[in-house]
Amino acid sequence: MNIFWFLPTHGDGRFLGTARGARPVSVGYLRQIASAADELGFDGVLPAANGSVV
8 A cells, every 4th residue: 555645735734724823835845744754654745636836
């Protein structure tokens, strides 16, 4: 089984459906998530499929 992590290309927050406490997305932040997923042994990362990326 391959296990992937999700890249939050629209920002990342604690609460679903609200920007409260959200962290803005940046290339550096996405790189940090991808590196952590790699170090933790995930098989890859999944970006958003709607075309809106950084």
